[in-house]
Amino acid sequence: MSTAPAHVLIIGGGGTEGALAHDLTLRGVKVTLVERGEITSGTTGRHHGLLHSGARYAVGDQESAVECIEENTILRRICPGSFEENDGLFIAVTDEDMEYLEPLMKGCADCGIPTQQLTPDEALRLEPLLNPELKAAVRIPDATMDAMRMPLRFFATARHNGAEIHPYIEVQDLIVHDRVVSGAVVHDHVTGKDGEIHADIVVNATGPWSEKIAAMAGVDVPIRPSPGVLLALRGRLCNMVINRLHKSGDGDIVVPQRGLSVVGTSSWTVDDPDDLGLPEDHVQKMYEEGAKLIPAVKQAEFRAAWSAARPLIGSKDQADTGRELSRTFKTYDHKDTDGLEGFVTITGGKGTTLRGMAELCANVICGKLDVQAECATRETVLLPHTAYYAA
Amino acid sequence: MQTMEETAAGTETPTEVRRFRVFRFKRGDPAPHFDSFDVPIEQRTTVLDAMKWIQLHRDPTLSLRHSCYHASCGTCGIRVNGREVLMCVTAVHDLGREITVEPLANIPVLTDLVVDMEEFYERYPEEHPYLRESEFNAAADTPEGIAAYVRYEDCIECGLCVSACPIVGTTDAYVGPAALAAAQRMLEEPRGADTARLIDWADDPDGAWRCHAAFECTEACPSNVNPAARIMELRGVLMGGRLAFPGREEETR
Numbered sequence: 197m198s199t200a201p202a203h204v205l206i207i208g209g210g211g212t213e214g215a216l217a218h219d220l221t222l223r224g225v226k227v228t229l230v231e232r233g234e235i236t237s238g239t240t241g242r243h244h245g246l247l248h249s250g251a252r253y254a255v256g257d258q259e260s261a262v263e264c265i266e267e268n269t270i271l272r273r274i275c276p277g278s279f280e281e282n283d284g285l286f287i288a289v290t291d292e293d294m295e296y297l298e299p300l301m302k303g304c305a306d307c308g309i310p311t312q313q314l315t316p317d318e319a320l321r322l323e324p325l326l327n328p329e330l331k332a333a334v335r336i337p338d339a340t341m342d343a344m345r346m347p348l349r350f351f352a353t354a355r356h357n358g359a360e361i362h363p364y365i366e367v368q369d370l371i372v373h374d375r376v377v378s379g380a381v382v383h384d385h386v387t388g389k390d391g392e393i394h395a396d397i398v399v400n401a402t403g404p405w406s407e408k409i410a411a412m413a414g415v416d417v418p419i420r421p422s423p424g425v426l427l428a429l430r431g432r433l434c435n436m437v438i439n440r441l442h443k444s445g446d447g448d449i450v451v452p453q454r455g456l457s458v459v460g461t462s463s464w465t466v467d468d469p470d471d472l473g474l475p476e477d478h479v480q481k482m483y484e485e486g487a488k489l490i491p492a493v494k495q496a497e498f499r500a501a502w503s504a505a506r507p508l509i510g511s512k513d514q515a516d517t518g519r520e521l522s523r524t525f526k527t528y529d530h531k532d533t534d535g536l537e538g539f540v541t542i543t544g545g546k547g548t549t550l551r552g553m554a555e556l557c558a559n560v561i562c563g564k565l566d567v568q569a570e571c572a573t574r575e576t577v578l579l580p581h582t583a584y585y586a587a
Numbered sequence: 588m589q590t591m592e593e594t595a596a597g598t599e600t601p602t603e604v605r606r607f608r609v610f611r612f613k614r615g616d617p618a619p620h621f622d623s624f625d626v627p628i629e630q631r632t633t634v635l636d637a638m639k640w641i642q643l644h645r646d647p648t649l650s651l652r653h654s655c656y657h658a659s660c661g662t663c664g665i666r667v668n669g670r671e672v673l674m675c676v677t678a679v680h681d682l683g684r685e686i687t688v689e690p691l692a693n694i695p696v697l698t699d700l701v702v703d704m705e706e707f708y709e710r711y712p713e714e715h716p717y718l719r720e721s722e723f724n725a726a727a728d729t730p731e732g733i734a735a736y737v738r739y740e741d742c743i744e745c746g747l748c749v750s751a752c753p754i755v756g757t758t759d760a761y762v763g764p765a766a767l768a769a770a771q772r773m774l775e776e777p778r779g780a781d782t783a784r785l786i787d788w789a790d791d792p793d794g795a796w797r798c799h800a801a802f803e804c805t806e807a808c809p810s811n812v813n814p815a816a817r818i819m820e821l822r823g824v825l826m827g828g829r830l831a832f833p834g835r836e837e838e839t840r
Contacts, residue, residue, distance in 0.1 A: 233650070233652070233653070234652040234653060234654060236660075237653050237654050241654030241656075241662075242654070242656050277718055280718070280721075280737050280739060281733070281737065282721075282733065282737065283730055283733065322727055322728050322729070323727060324726060324727055325724065335730060340738075342659070342717075342739060343659075344654045344655060344660040345660075345717070364650055364697070383648070385613075385648060385699075386614050386697055386698040386701075387613060387614045387615060388613035388614075388616075388648065426657070428657035428658070431723070432721065434724070435721050435723060436736075452723075452738070453659055453739065454659055454739040454741065455738075455741055455810070455811060456659060458657065470643050471643060474631060476631075479631075494590065495591075497589060497590060498590065498591070499658060500633075500676050501631065502657060580714055582708050582711070582715075585704050585707070586705070586708065586709075
């Protein structure tokens, strides 16, 4: 008896969703992905473009740190030519920062993140514009990613393997009967027409918007949209990624990118991921804190300032600033959490771990669909981003 | 140029309202039309912020492209008052009372402000790399284990130059400034590209020779690519190849 392949509808066009479409397609699952705007128009495209080594999390959140270094290595292999592979530095500029040096070195060792300790002089020879007062530096395998084009390679490859990728289609409602989700009511922004898409499983992969989509099925996911402000300056002030050697804080990173330098970031929480605002004091904080890493930040020409919402896991009463929330990711099978069949939410996480998140989510989905194929995304080299646009 | 002090000045400006005339089109419409929206703005409000405000507060069916919000992805190119810009780095404050917003020209419109980039990418000669050797902080050492610092190419494939080019507007056959500039960059730093094939591709009446040197592309470019100068440079390479004696090809290239 032959049956049609199982059909999965993915809601959301961010990096994780692209990686999920790619993963499921390789396993022989029919995939339709819808996104209300352009691909990577939500959180994915707006991040600072750091390919994490994991060092940022090696002291406080080792689960995330291990995920990062593993995925960092895999992504360099499957996305050749997509990264500015110049490594990164953590630099200490105060005595207090120096107290974080040993925990950082130990944490990185525990998590398998390679480090090289440099003297201030050695660091300044690599990066002449660093704060000359720096006291110590640690080199780690950070890199810069193009926050749109790297994820786009997953969409390109998925599309060429048969996945249907539809930007400009917005989900208006979910189709739910007898505690089973069987599709979505959609509005097509290209034609202006409404329609329905039916599927065996609907995946809610909308990052900070996942609470809104889950509500359409009458269930709750504990997500806090937690925005941060970023600042882009003209000119490259550094070639390596420069991090502040202390625990995660505001304005603790400068990511060089193309002809720009991006200073990030701050953290607070909001209710509506569509209405983030741009607090001026956060913009000024990026200048103040960024200048402690590279003093020339204050003299550099302004290019842009913006907010991006992280999808952090945690309940409304749990966090004020978002820093307390976990950076790792979670897949919810709503059958287990709410007795609702055919509906899975994946959320949390970060750009660097998009492939790993997709793998775990695809495992859950394939388990539900009784698809036996194993994940093949660790070894599959992705098509270039331009292939996304090729017919 | 605006630095920290200058951008902070004036951020307390009270909210004012600007009128946007926005190009609208859905597939099947007999013709496009314009809708007007009054949008409250502040000192830092960009055209992208204004369009997102309209989506959120006035018309959720307004469609546009955007991703990075800092002129690095190249998705949010449009025409504002007839000039090609990236929405994300165009401050509304500096524009007039009434602001006309249209999709890019010379690239087919999919819906509203969204153009179909498939045609744009078809212009390129072949797969073009977008990493290059970094020229910044040239005096810096490179860390052990790294051959040379690299960075992304300046070109963000936004299509502003193609929209602004008067020649692309007259003939579909002309490959246009973005693709020619990319070819010139590959000849300048081949990184494994087939340079002989690139020269053949560019040496065509609808390639480097079609440009009329209007320099509108360079005027529109938001990312310092200077496509017009690169096309002139490319012509120099092509002329050099034609004039060369056999056996002198390597020198002239």
